[in-house]
Amino acid sequence: MDKNVSRETFEKLKLYQRTLEIWQKRLNLISSSTLPNIWERHFQDSLQLLPYLPSSKNELVDLGSGAGFPGLVLAILRPDFLNVTLIESDLKKCVFLENVSRETNTPVKILNERIETLKNPLKFDIVTARGLAPLSFLIEYAFPLMDVNGICLFLKGKEFKNEIEDSQKKWDFKLELFPSLTDSRGRILRITHPKKVSSHGKNNSSC
Secondary structure, X not given: OOOOOOHHHHHHHHHHHHHHHXXXXXXXXXXXXHHHHHHHHHHHHHHOOHHHXXXXXXXXXXXXXXXXXXXXXXXXXXXXXXXXXEEOOOHHHHHHHHHHHHHOOOOOEEEOOOHHHOOOOOOEEEEXXXXXXXXXXXXXXXXXXXXXXXXXXXXXXXXXXXXXXXXXXXXXXXXXXXXXXOOOOOEEEEEEEEEEEOOOOOEEEEO
């Protein structure tokens, strides 16, 4: 058990894991190849974002939540200061997320919508995503959702350098890289103040 996780929270996470294993038999929530290492590959991978969260009350949105990683895990970890919104286009996955939310008594807002077609999007302090899309697309999705001082926390694998280089062709942003505790080849990306780069190479907008 992680030293930063209380016994009550740990039990909620284990209930989440058991529920996921049951639902996985009839709904493809995660890659079947990761089932033998489900705790490390999915739960601990999400848990490692905890030190990078602001310590005050914040609105967090998780893009393409899927089985709830990392958004629902973070909601369970920090119900005291995170108001979490999960965006997922697959209705069946939304039903799963609702079930885990109810079983673990973890309040979250679940939007069954495509990120690209969100109507009247709200502004959030924190934007998270994991395994959803290349970085350039993630920034495109996150940009209209970020508050002026908002941050993005993206979990990326071994291609993170190539994704950063590709993103910098379209975006200017402040970037911090942190080591991944679950993937030696991966990184945690903390992005702030994204600005679109115009065709003339000048920044033409910012959040």
